[in-house]
Amino acid sequence: MTTQTGHTEAIAASRVIGTTVYNTQGDSIGSIEDVMLDKTSNGIMFAVIGFGGFLGIGEKYHAIPWASLDYDEARGGYVIPFSKEQLKAAPAHSINELAGADGESARDESYEYYKVAPYWH
Amino acid sequence: MTTQTGHTEAIAASRVIGTTVYNTQGDSIGSIEDVMLDKTSNGIMFAVIGFGGFLGIGEKYHAIPWASLDYDEARGGYVIPFSKEQLKAAPAHSINELAGADGESARDESYEYYKVAPYWH
Numbered sequence: 286m287t288t289q290t291g292h293t294e295a296i297a298a299s300r301v302i303g304t305t306v307y308n309t310q311g312d313s314i315g316s317i318e319d320v321m322l323d324k325t326s327n328g329i330m331f332a333v334i335g336f337g338g339f340l341g342i343g344e345k346y347h348a349i350p351w352a353s354l355d356y357d358e359a360r361g362g363y364v365i366p367f368s369k370e371q372l373k374a375a376p377a378h379s380i381n382e383l384a385g386a387d388g389e390s391a392r393d394e395s396y397e398y399y400k401v402a403p404y405w406h
Numbered sequence: 407m408t409t410q411t412g413h414t415e416a417i418a419a420s421r422v423i424g425t426t427v428y429n430t431q432g433d434s435i436g437s438i439e440d441v442m443l444d445k446t447s448n449g450i451m452f453a454v455i456g457f458g459g460f461l462g463i464g465e466k467y468h469a470i471p472w473a474s475l476d477y478d479e480a481r482g483g484y485v486i487p488f489s490k491e492q493l494k495a496a497p498a499h500s501i502n503e504l505a506g507a508d509g510e511s512a513r514d515e516s517y518e519y520y521k522v523a524p525y526w527h
Contacts, residue, residue: 292446292507292510293444293445293446293447293451293509293510293526294444294445294446294506294507294509294510295442295443295444295445295451295504295505295506295508295509295510295512295513296442296443296445296505296506297440297441297442297443297454297505298419298420298422298423298440298441298442298443299419299423299440301419301443302419302420319418319419319420320418320419320441320443321416321417321418321419322416322417322418322419322422322441322450322472323414323415323416323450324414324415324416324417325413325414325415326414327449327450327472327473327525328448328449328450329443329444329448329449329450330414330416333418351443351448352448383416383418384416384417384418385415385416385417386413386415387416388414388415388416389413389414389415389416391416392416404448405414
């Protein structure tokens with residue numbers, strides 16, 4: 286998600302929410318449920334991808350580093366550079382485990398699992 | 407928005423959107439319309455506060471640095487450290503001027519006007 290020019294672009298959180306997410310095999314794995322923001326810094330903590338469950342009951346969520354989302358114009362959704370197998374074994378959480386103080390440990394676990402460099406160091 | 411402990415907390419963008427915003431005089435000046443995210447870095451570019459207009463027609467928006475929002479439990483809204491007069495003279499934009507590539511100049515103008523240290527340097 287970097288540009289050659291050094292310029293940046295803004296995207297509204299409300300537009301990100303609801304966008305479909307695909308894995309590297311091209312399978313739709315869910316959609317962006319929310320974006321978690323850091324209360325104490327200027328950082329985007331992670332995107333929340335919802336998958337499984339039925340009508341919100343028993344639904345589980347993955348915390349995905351913002352930098353791992355790559356928008357694919359052709360598909361009209363985000364592609365994340367992780368395979369089906371990686372995502373199957375990834376940390377999964379209830380929505381409550383991703384907000385407030387618990388969000389920090391979910392974030393740390395996510396960046397470690399997906400081997401994404403922490404933005405907060 | 408810093409803590410003593412070095413720990414952080416997550417807040418969902420969907421919870422931030424819609425929250426009332428007050429100025430230093432305690433007047434409600436509008437509400438958080440959206441949060442603009444940086445496509446090319448991990449940064450929260452700014453919060454978008456909507457004010458004026460009628461049913462969305464002719465509505466204007468301020469870009470407010472994320473670090474300037476302070477949640478006030480008692481009021482149930484964000485307080486920003488700017489006076490009525492400062493906000494009246496502040497840069498105002500249409501919603502289109504805050505998204506995409508235009509978002510960058512709105513951001514730069516906002517941080518300069520409110521004298522908030524850029525997060526991107």
